[in-house]
Amino acid sequence: MRAVIATVADPEQPLAALTVGEAPEPATPDGWVTVEVRAASLNHHDIWSLRGVGLPADRLPMILGCDAAGVDPDGNEVVIYPVVEDKGDPRGYSLLSERHPGTLAERVAVPRENLIPKPAGVSFLEAACLPTAWLTAFHMLTTRGRVDEGSAVLVQGAGGGVATAAVALALAMGKRVYATSRDPAKRERIAALGATAVAPGARLPERVDVVIESVGAPTFDHSMKCAAPGARIVVCGATGGHQATIDLRRLFAMRLELLGSTMGSRRELAALLDLCVAKDLRPIIDSTYGFTAVADAFAHLASGDIFGKVAVDFLH
Structure with missing residues (x-):
């Protein structure tokens, strides 16, 4: 074969x-x-x-x-x-x-x-x-990020499979979504999906409840600064570098949660398929x-x- x-x-x-x-x-x-x-x-x-x-x-x-x-x-x-x-x-x-x-x-x-x-x-x-990138994003948003408890999401480095899936899924869940990309053309495509596209490091109009982080070192300080009190920063990768510097004062003062995440369960994949059908999301x-x-x-x-x-x- x-x-x-x-x-x-x-x-x-x-x-x-x-x-x-x-x-x-x-x-x-x-x-x-x-x-x-x-x-x-x-x-x-x-x-x-x-x-x-x-x-x-x-x-x-x-x-x-x-x-x-x-x-x-x-x-x-x-x-x-x-x-x-x-x-x-x-x-x-x-x-x-x-x-x-x-x-x-x-x-x-x-x-x-x-x-x-x-x-x-x-x-x-x-x-x-769906089974890897989209399932990873779904697990990050729902199980790890508890996105149902929040209203705003930041996705770092949209363009790749997981980050782009996170943008689409968070929008389908009715959240306000901000997404970064270094590429102006990708920012245009992010905006066409219904999210607010921003350049890396740009100030957001509000602090967010969930950050989807797959870039790592280049964006992690921005992720911390954009997080609302009690926010969840969910990390599934470090494509830009794995040695990030964390301001521990911000971590404890803002009561932030740093959460690692990989893949998701079979049950979550079935739930993701159901969501795609219910929301006509592809x-x-x-x-x-x-x-x-x-x-x-x-x-x-x-x-x-x-x-x-x-x-x-x-x-x-």
Whole structure:
């Protein structure tokens, strides 16, 4: 079967470690099933895997990909929840493509309990964009950020998958949303979604109740200064640098909560799908590539010049 494979780790030139070719059919342990993949989407997790982060040499070659939607052995249209229990991992879980082959293949084996029915009104491409970036944003806003207790949200570095999802989701939840981007064109697209777009570091007209932080060091001081008393600053990444300086006086004086966050639960993914249907909300797709052009899809993701998700259509 066709698959996208990390053959080696290359920290300096990760795309050089990418191979598109044939792979063995997936094995199906007890309780697992094989899904025919119809669409998938890329994440920066895939680029980090090619760099060798979280994917040691003894697990190579490895089929990449966390996100997909497809058809199960009974003909049901499903979305794949990519988290697998893993007692050998300090987190207690691993993602598809870390220990078990990933979703960027014509067929992928997953635990049957990881399958969620795909709503009829959500396309395979749309559904394939939800399980990692959109689920992460949903978990950050609802479970960690308790956004229902607040009215205003700041999203740092909108443009990438998680941040753009957070903007769209917070707006759908009826919140006032501010979002930063260094790119004027991306700020225009943020504004078109209904959020207030601001340049990094700009003063906001109000303090916010929840900050969605995935940039890290370059924006963290701004996140702290924009937070209202008792606000939650929820961190899922540090794409701009992980060594942030924190003013502890502001932390305790404003009673701020700093919360780490990764992924979300299967139940939350089902709730996210329900929200998308109820609010007629669909993931923002930057671009779609056929499987034969998947190397170009990776190059586009690695460029950073994206707004939303990069999707792969297995039917073209």
